[in-house]
Amino acid sequence: ETGVTQTPRHLVMGMTNKKSLKCEQHLGHNAMYWYKQSAKKPLELMFVYNFKEQTENNSVPSRFSPECPNSSHLFLHLHTLQPEDSALYLCASSLDTEAFFGQGTRLTVV
Amino acid sequence: EDKVVQSPLSLVVHEGDTVTLNCSYEVTNFRSLLWYKQEKKAPTFLFMLTSSGIEKKSGRLSSILDKKELFSILNITATQTGDSAVYLCASRLNAGNNRKLIWGLGTSLAVNP
Numbered sequence: 001e002t003g004v005t006q007t008p009r010h011l012v013m014g015m016t017n018k019k020s021l022k023c024e025q026h027l028g029h030n031a032m033y034w035y036k037q038s039a040k041k042p043l044e045l046m047f048v049y050n051f052k053e054q055t056e057n058n059s060v061p062s063r064f065s066p067e068c069p070n071s072s073h074l075f076l077h078l079h080t081l082q083p084e085d086s087a088l089y090l091c092a093s094s095l096d097t098e099a100f101f102g103q104g105t106r107l108t109v110v
Numbered sequence: 111e112d113k114v115v116q117s118p119l120s121l122v123v124h125e126g127d128t129v130t131l132n133c134s135y136e137v138t139n140f141r142s143l144l145w146y147k148q149e150k151k152a153p154t155f156l157f158m159l160t161s162s163g164i165e166k167k168s169g170r171l172s173s174i175l176d177k178k179e180l181f182s183i184l185n186i187t188a189t190q191t192g193d194s195a196v197y198l199c200a201s202r203l204n205a206g207n208n209r210k211l212i213w214g215l216g217t218s219l220a221v222n223p
Contacts, residue, residue, distance in 0.1 A: 104151040
C-alpha cells in the first residue's frame with residue numbers, strides 16, 4: 001500500500017459516456033500526476049499539478065479533463081473517449097524525491 | 111530528445127540465478143535515476159540514485175549509477191519467483207517545479223521455479 005488510492009480499479013465505458021477517475025493521497029505531497037500506460041509503450045505523462053496548479057499538459061486530447069480541487073485529490077474526467085484510449089491510468093504523487101503510485105484504473109472503452 | 115533505454119526488454123531465468131538489468135539515459139539537466147518494480151498495477155519504488163559509484167542495496171537487490179557513461183544497472187541475486195515483474199527505470203530532470211520523469215519501456219523478468 002503506497003498511500004495513493006485510486007478508484008475505480010476497473011472501468012468499462014462506451015464512447016458516448018462520461019465518467020471520472022479519482023485519486024487521493026494523504027501523504028502531504030505537493031505534486032500529483034496522471035500517467036497513461038499502454039502495452040509496449042513507456043509510461044506517458046499526461047498532467048502534472050504542483051500545489052493544485054497545473055504545470056504540465058503533455059498534448060493530451062481535450063476528451064481528458066483533469067481537476068485538482070486541493071493538494072490531496074486529483075480527478076480525471078473522461079468524455080467521448082475512443083477505443084484507443086483503453087489503457088491503465090496511473091495516478092502518482094511526490095514531494096521532492098520519488099513518486100508514489102496508486103493501483104491504477106484499468107479502462108476499457110467499447 | 112530526452113530518452114531512457116532499458117535492456118533487455120524481457121528475460122527468463124531460473125530460481126537462484128543472478129540477473130543484471132540495464133538502463134541507459136540521454137537527458138538534459140539530469141537530476142536522479144529511479145528504479146521501480148511493477149508486478150500487477152502500481153509501480154513500487156526500489157531505488158533512487160544521484161551520485162556515481164555509490165551502490166544502493168536492499169536485500170538481494172542492488173543498483174549503481176555511472177554518470178560518466180550515463181547508465182545504471184539493477185542486480186538481483188538468488189532470484190525467486192516473487193521477483194517476477196516488470197522493472198522500470200526513470201530519469202528525473204531538473205525542470206523547475208515540473209519534476210519531470212522520463213521512463214524506459216521496462217524489462218519484463220520471469221523467474222521460473
